[in-house]
Amino acid sequence: MYSADGSRPWTFYAFAAFFTLFVLFLYGPMTVIYILSFQGPQGGMTFPMNGISLHWFDALFSQTRVGDIAGSFQRSIGLAVAVALITVVLSVIAGLGFRRPFRGSAVAFYLAIASLIMPGLFVGLGIALTFRLLGLGTNWFTSGLGAQLTWTLPFGLLIMFAVLGRFNRSYEEAATDLGATSWQRLREVTLPMLLPGIIGVALFGFTLSYDEIARTALTAGSANTLPLEIWAMTTNVTSPALYAVGAVTTVVSFVVIIVALTSIAVVQRRRAAGARRATLISTE
């Protein structure tokens, strides 16, 4: 959208200015936290920097001082992996199942999706109360896991709907036509073709779980997940160790995303493997 003289319209500058503010607002404060996490041992929670050290990262793992970071980190990773796996399996099955409309399929769909608009804190409260009423007690790997799944499964299902919406069924019919049983068809054609989308669902499930608070707060029981631990720290830890936690958890998030994107790239490269890179010389 250029005007005749090549200059950009004013809307371009207005939006560019808004985008700049957005970037500053998002990354500015984060950057401050990362810098302050390298504060010297005598430094405080604000500038100026009093030397540079890894002191506060070290302090994270002395439990008495800042809380159970190492333990809560392990719990969060374990929980996120479990949530991601369960979300993938159930979303793929449900997504494939919803392709053929069945009696009540619309109702089932809306019932599943409704949990996205329910206030998370109350979903968690309800689950916690139910578990106590049943005498089960709340625990991060039982009630906590269930509460997180009420959040990740609808997302997983929606992603699968989008993925399957672009999936042409004639590939499956072709497989059937060529003699594949339904299992062979699933294994040899459907799942490999859906794999990038499935990795996306796993990534989503993992990250949603990894920083979930609302549903987890009342259902995790006595042992905190990492976000809960950090939340607790913000009220009673008054040292740059808090910033160090922020830096470490961000790194973990990035690692997860890089692993996921790399695996999608590997899938796609493996598909191209064996296929010669030579530029196509059409014979026609």
Place this chain on the structure above:
Amino acid sequence: MVESNRSGEVEVLGVTKRFGETVAIKDLSLTIPHGSYCCLLGPSGCGKTTILRMIAGHENPTVGDIRIGGESVVGLPQVRRGTAMMFQSYALFPHRSVLDNVAFALKMRGAGLAERHAKARELLTKVQLENFADRLPAQLSGGQQQRVALARALITNPRVLLLDEPLSALDEYLRLRMRGELRRVQKELGITFIHVTHTQLEAIAVADTVVVMAHGHIEQAASARDIFIAPRNAYVARFVGGQNVLSGTVESAMNGTAAVAAENGARFAFPVGDIRPLRGSKLWGSIRRDRIALEKVPPGSKPAGGLNTIAGEVHTIENQGSYVKVTLELGHNEEFVANLLDETFFANPLDIGDRVVARWSASDIKLLDDGPMAHEPAPAQTAVANAG
């Protein structure tokens, strides 16, 4: 697995197919002889693909039976039908090499790697793609993909090959080339080909038998030549093209000829054979576009009327190389087309807007069965003669 020695005669017997409330196929019967090339031709939504999918086993008839080689195949899995299907967009598996695509059916049947790759290479050689075995489908051109799809479908030695719009994804040049190629492969293998298309000339170019469909029933099933020169009714004549449809009210009939008056005042002689149409009844006939002569009417003068003429104004002129297609506007949005030999046309060229009189010989008119209302059900029972 080798089933090509079994008969590939396909019978569709009184089949009705409903999708919910919609009736896609109405009590349709059709016999396609073993080893013939049959085209199902019709506009989109006429049910031609549904028939193909029912023969393939991707749909089941609501009522009726489908037999291949004399045996009912309704409810049988694809593998036991001895059919193979080529899909409209080929549906080549994008994550598998060309070789693995072609070998897929053998892998599903539990064949070993060496065996299936050897057979797949053999088929790729047949379609001249042996050097592309390691490519992915996306790295091939449209025409090459089509040949891979053909090789993949043929690896199980099917007795019937079902082709769903096999040429629609190709550009004009390749489409013309590949249709000849399909016909050659069919002759070579001697198996039944059933080819769905909405392109008239494609059907006429490749098929032994053309089945013209509309609204879930058969309008005409006949040899490709008959479909073109002797359409049964106005629908087929108009859809297949190559014909003009004339109609009028019978004024008199004698000696196998009926005098017919059209609404616009023109008068035609229709050869009616043994039929003795009643006075006042309506008759429909067709006249081939290439059996028309055009005569320019000098400005100011009155067109010379007479039997078997029609007057109009030149609306469009399209040079087709060996002939020139001239479309006349008759008034009331009625069109009349004359295909003139190039020499004839350029000896006395016409211009858009010229007033002309079209003439033909009464013996070239073919009587049509019914009116232009193709929505009226035509008789469903249609046995296809083995075309030659």
